[in-house]
Amino acid sequence: MGDVISLIIDSIKSAASTIKNSSSRAKRGIFAGIAVIAIVASLSFTGARIAYKVNYSGHTIATVSSKKQFNDALQLVVDMVGDKDALNVVDKPIFNTAVVLGNDINDTQEVADAIINNTDAIVEATVLYVDGKEIARAESEMLSGVVNHRLNSFNVEGQECTSHFAQNVTTEQGYFMVSELDNVLEVQTVVSSLSVVTEMRQVTDVMVPYKSTVQKTNEQIVGYSAVTVTGVSGVNRVTQDVVMVNGEVQSCVDVNTEVVVAPVNEVVVKGTAKTLASAKQKQAAHAAGFIFPLPAGSWKVSSYYGDGRNHKGVDICAKSGTSIYAVADGKVVYSGWKGNYGNCVIIEHEDGMRTLYAHARQLCCSVGDTVSQGEVIALVGTTGQSTGNHLHFEVIVGGRNMDPSPYIGLD
Ligand SMILES: [Zn+2]
Structure with a gap:
C-alpha cells in the first residue's frame, strides 16, 4: 500500500x-x-485496485471487490444456513472504499465465512441423525457431551468398557440460526431414548469353596469323626466378555480363569468299626453267652462304645415301651432313678459281671429279684439325660466298663 x-x-x-x-x-x-x-x-x-473494506462494528471483517460480491456472499450464507431468515440476522455493514492489491480481496466463500463468524445469531452446530433421520441439532460441544454421557452411563467402574449405540447414529456439522437449535433438555430427552450397547472386559475374583473328602478307617468306631486337614477356600480370577444393553447383561463369555489361590480340600476321617476289641477280647465276650437286650427287628444302634465322647455303653434306639430283656440270668442289684441314667436297672451275674440298662420308661423288676435270661426287666423310654427313646446298655467287669458290642453280637 x-x-x-x-x-x-x-x-x-x-x-x-x-x-x-x-x-x-x-x-x-x-x-x-x-x-x-x-x-x-x-x-x-x-496490480492495485479500488475495493471495499467491509466494516462491522468498527472493524474490518473482509475486503470485497464490489458490493455485488458482498451480496453474493450473503446468498452463500443463506445457502450454508439453509434458511432465508439468515438475512434478517446478518448486520448491515459499512463499506469503506480503499485501494488494495488484488491479493487482498477475499473470495466470496471467505467473505461468507467472515459474515457468519461475526454474526452471533448464526453458529456452527452439530446435527444428530438416527438411521439417517435428524433427531437433534445443537451446539456441538453440548451435544457431544450429552451423547458421551449417555454412552458412558452404563460403564462399570474399574472395568474396561467400550460402548456404542444400538441404532445407526451419525453426526454432521453445519451452520444454523441459534433460534433453530435444541436446548440441552431437548437433546437429553432424545439421546436418552437411544439404546447403548456396552462391551465390558470384566475381571472378578471369585471365591472357590473347598471340597470335603472323607477317609474311612476301621481303626475308629462308627460315629468317630475328625478333621485331619483343615479346608481353605481358594480364589479364581475370572475374565469375562460381557455385553450389556442399557446396563442389562445380554451375554457373558468366559475368556480366562486364573487360579490366584488354590483351595485346600478338607479331609475328614470317619470310623467304621463297631468295636475296637481284640480277637481275644471278642472271644471272651462271646463266651459270656448273652442274648441281645431288645426283641429282634425292633432296634437300631445310634452310638457305639468308645466313639470319642467317653461313652461308656452302646445306645440302641427303639420305640417307647419296647421290652428290655435281661441278657443273662442274675440278680437285680439296682432298680430306680439314677441321675443322668434316668430309670435304671443293674443286674449282677454269676461271675460278678454286671449289666446296666438305662433311660427306661418303666421298671419291671425290683432290687433283690432273681431274673432269668430273656425276662422283661424294663421298657424302653427316654428318661434322664436322653434325647430320644433308646436303651443305653453297659457291661461292667471288675468295676470297669467293657465294650458291650461283642457281648451282644454287634461285632
Ligand atoms: Zn448311652
Whole structure:
C-alpha cells in the first residue's frame, strides 16, 4: 500500500515539473488530469485496485471487490444456513472504499465465512441423525457431551468398557440460526431414548469353596469323626466378555480363569468299626453267652462304645415301651432313678459281671429279684439325660466298663 502511494506521488511530481510555465488555471486542470491518469496508470501497473473494506462494528471483517460480491456472499450464507431468515440476522455493514492489491480481496466463500463468524445469531452446530433421520441439532460441544454421557452411563467402574449405540447414529456439522437449535433438555430427552450397547472386559475374583473328602478307617468306631486337614477356600480370577444393553447383561463369555489361590480340600476321617476289641477280647465276650437286650427287628444302634465322647455303653434306639430283656440270668442289684441314667436297672451275674440298662420308661423288676435270661426287666423310654427313646446298655467287669458290642453280637 505504501508503495502504491509513493508511486502516485512520484508521478504527480514529474507531471508538475513539465507544466510549470503554463497559466495557473490551466496548470490546475492539467495537474488534475495528469494526476488521475497517473493514479489509474500506476494502479494498473502495480496490480492495485479500488475495493471495499467491509466494516462491522468498527472493524474490518473482509475486503470485497464490489458490493455485488458482498451480496453474493450473503446468498452463500443463506445457502450454508439453509434458511432465508439468515438475512434478517446478518448486520448491515459499512463499506469503506480503499485501494488494495488484488491479493487482498477475499473470495466470496471467505467473505461468507467472515459474515457468519461475526454474526452471533448464526453458529456452527452439530446435527444428530438416527438411521439417517435428524433427531437433534445443537451446539456441538453440548451435544457431544450429552451423547458421551449417555454412552458412558452404563460403564462399570474399574472395568474396561467400550460402548456404542444400538441404532445407526451419525453426526454432521453445519451452520444454523441459534433460534433453530435444541436446548440441552431437548437433546437429553432424545439421546436418552437411544439404546447403548456396552462391551465390558470384566475381571472378578471369585471365591472357590473347598471340597470335603472323607477317609474311612476301621481303626475308629462308627460315629468317630475328625478333621485331619483343615479346608481353605481358594480364589479364581475370572475374565469375562460381557455385553450389556442399557446396563442389562445380554451375554457373558468366559475368556480366562486364573487360579490366584488354590483351595485346600478338607479331609475328614470317619470310623467304621463297631468295636475296637481284640480277637481275644471278642472271644471272651462271646463266651459270656448273652442274648441281645431288645426283641429282634425292633432296634437300631445310634452310638457305639468308645466313639470319642467317653461313652461308656452302646445306645440302641427303639420305640417307647419296647421290652428290655435281661441278657443273662442274675440278680437285680439296682432298680430306680439314677441321675443322668434316668430309670435304671443293674443286674449282677454269676461271675460278678454286671449289666446296666438305662433311660427306661418303666421298671419291671425290683432290687433283690432273681431274673432269668430273656425276662422283661424294663421298657424302653427316654428318661434322664436322653434325647430320644433308646436303651443305653453297659457291661461292667471288675468295676470297669467293657465294650458291650461283642457281648451282644454287634461285632
Ligand atoms: Zn448311652
